[in-house]
Amino acid sequence: MYMRTINVGLGAIMVIAIVLSFAAARDFSRPNLEFLPDMVHGPTYQAFDPNPNTEDGKTLRQPAAGSIARGQMPFRYERAEEDALRAARELLSPVATDDQNAIDRGAAAFAAFCQPCHGPTGAGDGMVSKRGYPPPPSLLLEHAIKMADGQLYHVITLGQGNMPGHAGQVSREDRWSIIKYIRTMQEPARQLLAGGMSK
Template identity: 45%
Template sequence: MPLRVVNVLLLMLFLATVALNWAERAERDRPHVEILPEMVRSAAAESFSPNPVFADGKTLQKPAPGTIPRGLLPLHYQATPEDAHRAGEELTNPYSLNNENALKRGASVYANFCLACHGPTRAGDGPVARRGYPPPPAQPPPIKDGEMFHIITYGRGNMPSHAGQLSREDRWKVILYIRSLQQKTVAQAAGGKP
């Protein structure tokens, strides 16, 4: 038999073997060869099951001291007027008024969480206040961004805490949006363009 025919037959035999091997696989989404399969398919222990590996015999271990959960940065202030003032002195808004995305997000957060009480112009004339709930002050005293962040986080007076509803970033963005509204109000009062 000529060498060329033998090569073609061997190639066809190889291709047929590969095709049969692929066709008879039980799990088509699982590869034939796994490198370090014990890492891919490790035995997962139940959280509250006994585990002889650890000294206390439990699978679930206490986190190391000082561990911070993912996505949570501790805020080292208490819900007191003194700490609100301290936050005003120590905290600054990480966003600038030039950040259009932050302003848009702040406007959305304000519309969803603040508008009901504070109203569209921050005058304390929102739908909740119009129906008899004590309104927020129409012209609150000037406060720094950090103090406003503290108030949104812990609440003050009739305003409840919004820390559970708003992420830290959203609280800063709504403060940024409020500052942009204040700038427009000042510009309008001075006779300039908003």
């Protein structure tokens, strides 16, 4: 008996609450009641607003020395022989040697960006080279085989001699993938070379 009274009472309260919540005028252009907003509402300065709180009166701050913009990998090398050799010493490939995905990706990127000049096997007999462009040296020769990954990356990024740089059209990851693919193309020649040298 008591339970029934309580249930009816609760039901009545719920109905009243629902009716009230719909009846209460809501103004969506104003914030709700804020309880202890603390420091949520500070004065805002837009990037180019003058700002009395900074030494130079500007809002936009100089990035701290050595900051790197998101997504930007610094490449502090010039298109010069000594910088290519420095890249050979300093840059390490981020791609594992047995990363088959990277090698496949490198093969596709090589076909699109390098094959026109370097040819399908890297021998230097691409279509562009056959039509009068100064042919590149074969990538299967000792010279290219012995170039460190970092130097290959330097050549692809900035170019060398008649080869234009490819930083603009081939992403950083793809450049490293291409190098892994070139290594697989070079493998037979490299083994011959290693055999010859051990004699």
